[in-house]
Amino acid sequence: MTSISIRNVTKRFGDTAAIDGVSLEFAPGSFNALLGASGCGKTTLLRLIAGFEHPDAGEILFDEQPVARPARQVPPEKRGVGVVFQSYALWPHKSVAENIAYPLETRGLAKGEIATRVADVLDLVGLRGFDRRSVHELSGGQRQRVALARCVVARTRVILFDEPLANLDMHLRASMLDMFRDIHARTEATIIYVTHDQSEALALADRVAVMNRGHVLQFAAPEEVYRAPADRTVASFVGRGSIVSASAIGANGALRAQVGDVEIPVRGDAAAGSSIRVLLRPEHLTIGTRGAAAEIVSSTYKGASHEVRARLLSTGEDVLLELPAAARPGAAVFVSAHDGWIIPGGD
Ligand SMILES: Nc1ncnc2c1ncn2[C@@H]1O[C@H](COP(=O)(O)OP(=O)(O)OP(=O)(O)O)[C@@H](O)[C@H]1O
Ligand SMILES: [Mg+2]
Numbered sequence: 628m629t630s631i632s633i634r635n636v637t638k639r640f641g642d643t644a645a646i647d648g649v650s651l652e653f654a655p656g657s658f659n660a661l662l663g664a665s666g667c668g669k670t671t672l673l674r675l676i677a678g679f680e681h682p683d684a685g686e687i688l689f690d691e692q693p694v695a696r697p698a699r700q701v702p703p704e705k706r707g708v709g710v711v712f713q714s715y716a717l718w719p720h721k722s723v724a725e726n727i728a729y730p731l732e733t734r735g736l737a738k739g740e741i742a743t744r745v746a747d748v749l750d751l752v753g754l755r756g757f758d759r760r761s762v763h764e765l766s767g768g769q770r771q772r773v774a775l776a777r778c779v780v781a782r783t784r785v786i787l788f789d790e791p792l793a794n795l796d797m798h799l800r801a802s803m804l805d806m807f808r809d810i811h812a813r814t815e816a817t818i819i820y821v822t823h824d825q826s827e828a829l830a831l832a833d834r835v836a837v838m839n840r841g842h843v844l845q846f847a848a849p850e851e852v853y854r855a856p857a858d859r860t861v862a863s864f865v866g867r868g869s870i871v872s873a874s875a876i877g878a879n880g881a882l883r884a885q886v887g888d889v890e891i892p893v894r895g896d897a898a899a900g901s902s903i904r905v906l907l908r909p910e911h912l913t914i915g916t917r918g919a920a921a922e923i924v925s926s927t928y929k930g931a932s933h934e935v936r937a938r939l940l941s942t943g944e945d946v947l948l949e950l951p952a953a954a955r956p957g958a959a960v961f962v963s964a965h966d967g968w969i970i971p972g973g974d
Pocket of ligand 1 (some may be wrong): 640643645663664665666667668669671672823842906
């Protein structure tokens with residue numbers, strides 16, 4: 628198991644800093660997700676760790692040993708890193724087994740050992756019995772699993788996944804989540820997993836790094852990122868919800884937020900009387916006979932629930948609710964909340 632330390636790393640392309648003074652500590656054997664909008668620097672960070680890019684400043688260490696500094700680089704093949712990119716490169720006319728065996732053959736492993744390991748990873752990715760099939764006879768999802776198997780078979784101490792499920796439909800993605808858990812449990816590798824899809828990040832990772840424009844805004848457990856986002860950008864990016872303006876009442880430990888003429892229990896930090904922004908998650912709001920007066924704006928069927936948007940009469944701000952039944956647009960209602968999070972950094 629290997630720790631990965633990113634210390635003050637900057638990587639520029641021309642005038643743009645794709646990675647801008649980033650520091651992160653990935654614990655040995657941990658499963659980490661990088662989450663963030665397109666262009667925020669996720670792939671660049673993976674390429675720096677793998678050794679395909681060189682930092683302009685800062686250093687990267689594996690188990691406290693430097694592998695990348697502006698002046699000195701350990702080449703990618705000496706880092707013991709496995710990478711699965713979104714566009715997996717397989718040999719279409721070779722068989723599944725030949726594709727997977729390739730990294731072991733280049734290392735000169737014995738034939739018997741190779742066969743055992745290939746059979747083992749085929750099992751892991753749910754492709755037992757496919758070994759003789761040619762890759763061009765496989766579906767997209769099956770090809771993606773061959774690419775994962777080829778990476779895992781090498782038993783590297785670090786595995787980097789760059790949107791490995793990006794080409795798959797929702798059902799296949801969901802069924803592959805268990806496979807990633809298996810891969811993690813079986814290999815004990817330190818894993819960094821890049822995704823646009825927050826539900827994947829929250830479901831799989833021990834810790835999630837939320838990135839924006841070359842910076843890391845928060846690096847914490849999924850529950851913490853969801854319940855207590857570090858700033859407004861993280862709050863808007865992770866999960867659904869609404870942000871309303873309010874003023875703080877009471878003291879730490881029993882803080883409340885006054886929104887219009889109603890009070891909501893809130894978590895976080897604020898001086899009494901100060902202006903705050905409060906994040907309200909849809910599942911913490913209800914409609915009833917008490918609360919803030921509001922008008923229903925829209926109601927959208929979501930299968931298990933209805934997503935309802937209501938406008939607070941006191942401030943004109945919209946809040947999002949998750950309700951068991953539909954609401955009628957235009958109806959006058961009262962909205963109450965049993966939890967809120969004071970977004971750090973004020974308003
Ligand atoms: N080789 C390159 N030359 C110039 N600019 C680059 C290069 N690679 C990346 N960039 C720029 O660096 C920034 C970060 O790119 P990166 O590919 O790391 O983003 P990303 O978070 O992986 O995005 P996506 O989710 O779309 O894959 C972007 O502004 C991108 O245009
Ligand atoms: Mg990318």
